[in-house]
Amino acid sequence: MPPPVRVTFSSGDAGAYRIESMRTLAGDPLAQATHLGVSEGVWQTHDNAVWSLRGVSGHVRYVERAEKQRLAAVTPPLGRPEATLAALIPIRKNEAWWNLAQDERRAILEAQSQHIAIGMRYLPAIARRLSHSRELGEPFDFLTWFEYAPEHTGHFEELLQTLRASAEWTFVDREVDIRLRRL
Amino acid sequence: MPPPVRVTFSSGDAGAYRIESMRTLAGDPLAQATHLGVSEGVWQTHDNAVWSLRGVSGHVRYVERAEKQRLAAVTPPLGRPEATLAALIPIRKNEAWWNLAQDERRAILEAQSQHIAIGMRYLPAIARRLSHSRELGEPFDFLTWFEYAPEHTGHFEELLQTLRASAEWTFVDREVDIRLRRL
Numbered sequence: 532m533p534p535p536v537r538v539t540f541s542s543g544d545a546g547a548y549r550i551e552s553m554r555t556l557a558g559d560p561l562a563q564a565t566h567l568g569v570s571e572g573v574w575q576t577h578d579n580a581v582w583s584l585r586g587v588s589g590h591v592r593y594v595e596r597a598e599k600q601r602l603a604a605v606t607p608p609l610g611r612p613e614a615t616l617a618a619l620i621p622i623r624k625n626e627a628w629w630n631l632a633q634d635e636r637r638a639i640l641e642a643q644s645q646h647i648a649i650g651m652r653y654l655p656a657i658a659r660r661l662s663h664s665r666e667l668g669e670p671f672d673f674l675t676w677f678e679y680a681p682e683h684t685g686h687f688e689e690l691l692q693t694l695r696a697s698a699e700w701t702f703v704d705r706e707v708d709i710r711l712r713r714l
Numbered sequence: 715m716p717p718p719v720r721v722t723f724s725s726g727d728a729g730a731y732r733i734e735s736m737r738t739l740a741g742d743p744l745a746q747a748t749h750l751g752v753s754e755g756v757w758q759t760h761d762n763a764v765w766s767l768r769g770v771s772g773h774v775r776y777v778e779r780a781e782k783q784r785l786a787a788v789t790p791p792l793g794r795p796e797a798t799l800a801a802l803i804p805i806r807k808n809e810a811w812w813n814l815a816q817d818e819r820r821a822i823l824e825a826q827s828q829h830i831a832i833g834m835r836y837l838p839a840i841a842r843r844l845s846h847s848r849e850l851g852e853p854f855d856f857l858t859w860f861e862y863a864p865e866h867t868g869h870f871e872e873l874l875q876t877l878r879a880s881a882e883w884t885f886v887d888r889e890v891d892i893r894l895r896r897l
Contacts, residue, residue, distance in 0.1 A: 595817040634778040
């Protein structure tokens with residue numbers, strides 16, 4: 532499927548993933564649910580959904596040419612059989628972030644926070660996909676998605692801890708961390 | 715209205731603007747219509763619309779801090795009484811553009827094509843607003859909108875001619891130029 536690719540994450544009492552935990556780190560929580568479904572290529576609301584989050588993954592916003600090439604060399608596909616754990620972490624950034632110019636956002640994201648470099652350190656173990664939501668009128672700006680094998684759980688915690696301690700994260704005003712197990 | 719701001723351009727046999735001409739510069743044309751309406755803050759399809767184009771204006775994608783400050787100082791509001799002429803120019807760029815990294819797109823847009831500098835040269839005479847459409851699943855990537863007084867028609871032609879001769883425009887694979895007069 533060529534980009535931009537639509538995706539809908541829907542929670543409820545059925546879905547391909549069991550929700551193991553939901554933790555609110557900033558802002559309002561999402562309602563509790565037991566299962567999560569992921570629909571690719573569509574924006575849809577399921578009748579029985581507790582909540583649905585829609586996003587779209589398109590072109591890169593901050594990644595530069597050399598980084599893009601390094602990322603392409605080590606980025607795994609989604610859906611690897613051994614990657615039975617997943618996480619959906621919807622994030623919203625504040626108005627101060629969105630009012631910055633492109634070079635200011637890039638400087639905070641990479642020069643100050645090493646966001647791209649940190650993510651690369653955990654490739655190919657932790658597969659990622661970023662979907663954008665802000666301009667769709669959704670409650671979050673980004674829907675970040677991760678897939679990894681159980682033996683990389685420690686690495687995943689380390690990745691999140693490092694990003695959350697960065698300058699970039701001072702702009703995050705809503706974040707919910709949803710851990711999942713594939714059924 | 716704080717960004718992101720939704721906008722719908724709908725053509726038909728009624729609307730706040732009379733369509734004076736429609737010219738296809740690249741790709742498929744849009745169906746002929748006599749009037750255009752602009753709805754701010756909503757995505758909607760009018761029952762009698764010949765076509766509707768939806769977009770959203772959000773944060774800047776390429777503009778750097780110094781440029782943002784200079785633009786803020788000279789950018790006029792939309793809706794000036796004397797700006798009775800307008801143009802809607804929907805544009806699509808090809809896959810080669812969207813596959814580029816951020817620094818490559820910025821280099822083509824500004825270092826090679828002076829897109830931001832050229833636009834600034836015609837401020838405050840020619841007011842502009844850029845809406846993004848690509849990730850909404852729309853037929854165009856951008857909906858560019860211009861408003862100017864009749865005495866600046868020559869400047870407007872010059873602005874378009876300069877941009878269309880730039881390296882950036884080699885990536886444009888669909889473009890329709892719709893000229894409008896406010897009723």
